[in-house]
Amino acid sequence: xxxxxxxxxxxxxxxxxxxxxxxxxxxxxxxxxxxxxxxxxxxxxxxxxxxxxxxxxxxxxxxxxxxxxxxxxxxxxxxxxxxxxxxxxxxxxxxxxxxxxxxxxxxxxxxxxxxxxxxxxxxxxxxxxxxxxxxxxxxxxxxxxxxxxxxxxxxxxxxxxxxxxxxxxxxxxxxxxxxxxxxxxxxxxxxxxxxxxxxxxxxxxxxxxxxxxxxxxxxxxxxxxxxxxxxxxxxxxxxxxxxxxxxxxxxxxxxxxxxxxxxxxxxxxxxxxxxxxxxxxxxxxxxxxxxxxxxxxxxxxxxxxxxxxxxxxxxxxxxxxxxxxxxxxxxxxxxxxxxxxxxxxxxxxxxxxxxxxxxxxxxxxxxxxxxxxxxxxxxxxxxxxxxxxxxxxxxxxxxxxxxxxxxxxxxxxxxxxxxxxxxxxxxxxxxxxxxxxxxxxxxxxxxxxxxxxxxxxxxxxxxxxxxxxxxxxxxxxxxxxxxxxxxxxxxxxxxxxxxxxxxxxxxxxxxxxxxxxxxxxxxxxxxxxxxxxxxxxxxxxxxxxxxxxxxxxxxxxxxxxxxxxxxxxxxxxx
Numbered sequence: 001x002x003x004x005x006x007x008x009x010x011x012x013x014x015x016x017x018x019x020x021x022x023x024x025x026x027x028x029x030x031x032x033x034x035x036x037x038x039x040x041x042x043x044x045x046x047x048x049x050x051x052x053x054x055x056x057x058x059x060x061x062x063x064x065x066x067x068x069x070x071x072x073x074x075x076x077x078x079x080x081x082x083x084x085x086x087x088x089x090x091x092x093x094x095x096x097x098x099x100x101x102x103x104x105x106x107x108x109x110x111x112x113x114x115x116x117x118x119x120x121x122x123x124x125x126x127x128x129x130x131x132x133x134x135x136x137x138x139x140x141x142x143x144x145x146x147x148x149x150x151x152x153x154x155x156x157x158x159x160x161x162x163x164x165x166x167x168x169x170x171x172x173x174x175x176x177x178x179x180x181x182x183x184x185x186x187x188x189x190x191x192x193x194x195x196x197x198x199x200x201x202x203x204x205x206x207x208x209x210x211x212x213x214x215x216x217x218x219x220x221x222x223x224x225x226x227x228x229x230x231x232x233x234x235x236x237x238x239x240x241x242x243x244x245x246x247x248x249x250x251x252x253x254x255x256x257x258x259x260x261x262x263x264x265x266x267x268x269x270x271x272x273x274x275x276x277x278x279x280x281x282x283x284x285x286x287x288x289x290x291x292x293x294x295x296x297x298x299x300x301x302x303x304x305x306x307x308x309x310x311x312x313x314x315x316x317x318x319x320x321x322x323x324x325x326x327x328x329x330x331x332x333x334x335x336x337x338x339x340x341x342x343x344x345x346x347x348x349x350x351x352x353x354x355x356x357x358x359x360x361x362x363x364x365x366x367x368x369x370x371x372x373x374x375x376x377x378x379x380x381x382x383x384x385x386x387x388x389x390x391x392x393x394x395x396x397x398x399x400x401x402x403x404x405x406x407x408x409x410x411x412x413x414x415x416x417x418x419x420x421x422x423x424x425x426x427x428x429x430x431x432x433x434x435x436x437x438x439x440x441x442x443x444x445x446x447x448x449x450x451x452x453x454x455x456x457x458x459x460x461x462x463x464x465x466x467x468x469x470x471x472x473x474x475x476x477x478x479x480x481x482x483x484x485x486x487x488x489x490x491x492x493x494x495x496x497x498x499x500x501x502x503x504x505x506x507x508x509x510x511x512x513x514x515x516x517x518x519x520x521x522x523x524x525x526x527x528x529x530x531x532x533x534x535x536x537x538x539x540x541x542x543x544x545x546x547x548x549x550x551x552x553x554x555x556x557x558x559x560x561x562x563x564x565x566x567x568x569x570x571x572x573x574x
Contacts, residue, residue: 059441061427063434066128067410069426070442071107080109081164083119088168090116092412097222097422098145103446108143108424111151111416114330121164121411124428130403134430136229138177141443143222143422151416153225154178154189155426160408169413172202174405177227179213186213190227190237192249192402194257199391205253205398211237211244221450222424224443228432233399240447241439249398257398261389268384275377285370293365298358306355314352317341 058070069079071094082092095110111118130136142153156173176191190207226238229249236246250257319339329337344352395401412423425442429435 059438061429061434062437063429063431065427065429065434066407067122067124067426067428069122069410071109071424072105076109080120080122081167083121083167084165085119085168088117088119089113090118090416092118092120095422097143098420103442103449106424106446108141108422109412110423111419111421114419115417117169117413117415119167119169119411119413121158121161121167121409121413123164123409124407127160127406127408129406130430132400132403133231135231135432136403137226137427137429137432137435138175139224139226139429139435139439140178140426141222141224141422141424141446142179143220143424144418145220145420145422146418148181148421149417150182151418151421152178152180152189152414153421153423154180154412154414155423156411156413157407157428158409158411160406164409164411167411167413171411171413173411174402174407175227178225188213188237188239188244190235192253192398194398194402195405196259196391197395197401198393201391203255205255205257208252208254209245209247211239213239213244222422222443222446224439224447226435226439229399229403231399233397241436241444250396253398257395257401259389259392259395261392262386263389264384265387266384270382270384274382275375275379276381277375278378279372280375281370282373283370287368291365291368292363293367295361295363295365297361297364299361300358304357306357307351309348310351310355311347312352312354314347315344316347316350316353318344 058072061068069076074094076094080092090111090113092109093112094107095112096105096107109120138155138157140155144153154176155178157175158167158171158173161167161171172193174193176189179186179188181187188207188210190210192205193202194205195202224238224240226236226241228236228238233249234246235249235252237244318341320342323339325337325339331337346352407428410426410428414421425438427435427438
């Protein structure tokens with residue numbers, strides 16, 4: 001009886017599966033002409049409306065700033081002045097990232113000419129003098145969009161300059177900060193120009209131990225640089241909102257801000273008889289009689305002949321025919337492209353190219369020279385006489401000495417072999433929280449689009465931005481920007497909402513409607529699967545009960561009791 005029930009339920013399951021397959025084949029396909037027409041119209045409407053509804057509105061800073069440039073509006077040339085110096089051949093343009101990835105319609109300042117020097121500046125009007133009790137915060141973004149061979153991404157703060165159109169690398173500046181790379185060398189510049197209080201002379205002071213950075217060739221993500229200088233003469237450098245270095249201006253700059261006590265006497269001259277040679281040739285040494293330097297270094301052995309199969313008309317190495325020139329290769333930026341060289345397949349047994357059977361001559365000796373001995377009249381390295389420095393004083397507050405100069409402009413001056421270096425969101429303020437808040441609303445949003453924040457990229461730092469900052473400000477900012485957009489562009493907002501809701505309703509109507517055959521067939525298939533599962537469990541229970549009855553009738557214990565008994569015996573033996 002149990003066996004007959006099992007076969008009956010299997011047959012019913014096969015019939016149910018056949019009915020489900022038949023109904024699935026009768027379900028209308030989602031790729032019908034009406035569906036394709038709707039999708040085409042939807043994409044066309046999206047292309048028309050997205051430029052209107054996706055206009056990027058830069059967020060306002062949460063506090064006072066001295067300077068802010070986002071390059072969002074086309075009238076940026078009213079503020080920024082391209083250098084007309086004859087030595088400056090590069091031209092900056094306003095452009096979005098290429099390929100576009102990030103915030104829609106977010107523009108930046110981009111280098112457009114390879115292998116050229118660039119210079120552009122914007123005035124700060126009126127010029128600012130940072131108060132003695134305030135910080136100075138300089139923050140900006142750099143996005144290297146192509147493989148960088150040699151180039152910089154640094155910013156300069158300028159004093160008052162009357163004619164910015166002649167700005168160049170020789171123009172004065174107050175602070176220079178940012179990354180630089182050429183070849184395998186990567187460094188982060190931090191330079192302060194300081195005016196001596198007594199002499200009025202300007203000197204450059206460089207950071208001694210720069211943060212370790214790694215400018216990767218394939219890293220094409222935007223990165224954030226922040227410099228903070230405090231009234232207590234300490235500084236902090238941050239990369240991607242992660243502290244990279246902090247220290248003291250009095251200890252970490254070269255040369256120190258305090259002038260030297262002693263100076264070289266400019267009137268002291270080196271005597272003509274001064275001998276600073278540590279070693280001299282031994283004049284008493286003579287050339288040995290056995291020294292013979294008349295032999296050539298390489299000679300042709302006796303009987304050496306070029307093999308008959310040697311072919312001088314063939315090159316030993318030839319260009320690889322399978323090595324194709326990359327599509328994005330630019331000779332002005334990447335150098336002249338040369339294919340990979342491989343062994344010439346027509347060259348048999350390496351017997352091709354120019355034949356040279358010469359060998360090293362065992363009789364060869366280099367030209368004889370007398371040995372060197374210590375100079376008996378050596379006087380040491382000559383140094384001029386030291387005199388007291390008339391402009392010496394002990395500098396204890398270089399921050400005030402530099403910040404009391406008027407900051408009259410912001411400039412980008414560099415040389416690069418590559419185009420496509422993008423600068424954006426240049427900010428100068430005295431409030432670090434204002435800079436952090438603006439970075440959360442701009443750089444952080446773009447950086448998350450390019451990948452995880454803690455993903456290894458240009459710099460060997462793990463970004464703990466999410467843990468260290470409150471992200472509720474981002475939510476509040478986007479709510480505010482959305483409300484202002486709806487008030488200013490009600491038609492575009494309505495169309496955008498329609499583009500989202502219409503596909504949803506269309507999908508619900510076509511796929512999840514109760515009257516649709518697919519929905520009814522899915523419901524029937526689920527109920528039949530439940531019935532099949534219940535029937536299978538009933539059959540298995542019936543088989544187990546029948547087996548226990550049979551064991552009792554034959555005088556055997558049920559399987560469960562046998563297992564318990566075997567387990568007790570095993571425990572006793574153990």
